[in-house]
Amino acid sequence: MSESLSKINPNEITIERITEKHNIKDFQSYEKELTKFLVEDALENQKKRISVTYLWFLRNDELVGYITVLNDRINLEGDLKTGFREKGIQYHSLPAIKIGRLCVDNRFLRRGVGTLMIDFVIRIAFQVYERYSGCRFLVLDAKRNKENEVIHFYKKQRFIALKEREKGITPMFFDLVNNIKFRL
Numbered sequence: 001m002s003e004s005l006s007k008i009n010p011n012e013i014t015i016e017r018i019t020e021k022h023n024i025k026d027f028q029s030y031e032k033e034l035t036k037f038l039v040e041d042a043l044e045n046q047k048k049r050i051s052v053t054y055l056w057f058l059r060n061d062e063l064v065g066y067i068t069v070l071n072d073r074i075n076l077e078g079d080l081k082t083g084f085r086e087k088g089i090q091y092h093s094l095p096a097i098k099i100g101r102l103c104v105d106n107r108f109l110r111r112g113v114g115t116l117m118i119d120f121v122i123r124i125a126f127q128v129y130e131r132y133s134g135c136r137f138l139v140l141d142a143k144r145n146k147e148n149e150v151i152h153f154y155k156k157q158r159f160i161a162l163k164e165r166e167k168g169i170t171p172m173f174f175d176l177v178n179n180i181k182f183r184l
């Protein structure tokens with residue numbers, strides 16, 4: 001494997017909630033909307049308690065990615081509803097944590113950062129469940145492009161696609177009960 005694609009060592013990562021003191025101006029993503037969100041909205045949304053954004057630094061210095069999380073729920077419909085009925089769960093919806101945004105800087109793609117960020121949210125969801133509140137799923141809206149690269153990434157993380165609601169967006173979920181043994 002070439003040096004440029006070697007995996008990032010998780011021990012060299014520090015994670016911080018976004019504050020005014022952070023320098024985020026050098027962050028670059030080919031998904032311009034995600035750079036714009038980080039620069040313009042992430043901190044404001046956090047102050048309004050809409051979401052929390054975690055910045056990922058390599059060696060306390062370089063910003064390699066960010067992830068934004070918030071609370072959500074998943075409506076049980078179709079096969080999902082049938083499956084949960086069979087398990088004796090009759091509710092119309094179940095609690096979830098949503099990955100609102102997830103983005104790795106262009107210079108650090110394909111080095112395992114995205115995968116580490118999914119592990120991080122799984123750990124958050126477990127802490128919520130073990131200490132504070134019910135939480136069954138991770139959910140997100142994956143943006144489709146021509147090669148479906150993002151869908152491929154999330155499928156590799158064991159996310160499952162739900163029925164498409166909007167053009168260009170695939171809602172996906174990760175069942176924390178069924179998948180945890182594969183992840184942590």
Ligand SMILES: CC(C)(COP(=O)(O)OP(=O)(O)OC[C@H]1O[C@@H](n2cnc3c(N)ncnc32)[C@H](O)[C@@H]1OP(=O)(O)O)[C@@H](O)C(=O)NCCC(=O)NCCS
Nearest residue numbers: 031102103104109110111112113114115142143149152153
């Ligand atoms: C999607 C994204 C977060 C993945 O982050 P990453 O750190 O590059 O992903 P990882 O290195 O952890 O990849 C894990 C696996 O996912 C798959 N994968 C990741 N990126 C892929 C791509 N562009 N095409 C195909 N498969 C891909 C691969 O199987 C990869 O394993 P491998 O590199 O050993 O083959 C990153 O591409 C990104 O930030 N994209 C721009 C923003 C975006 O689209 N965010 C999602 C919004 S819904």
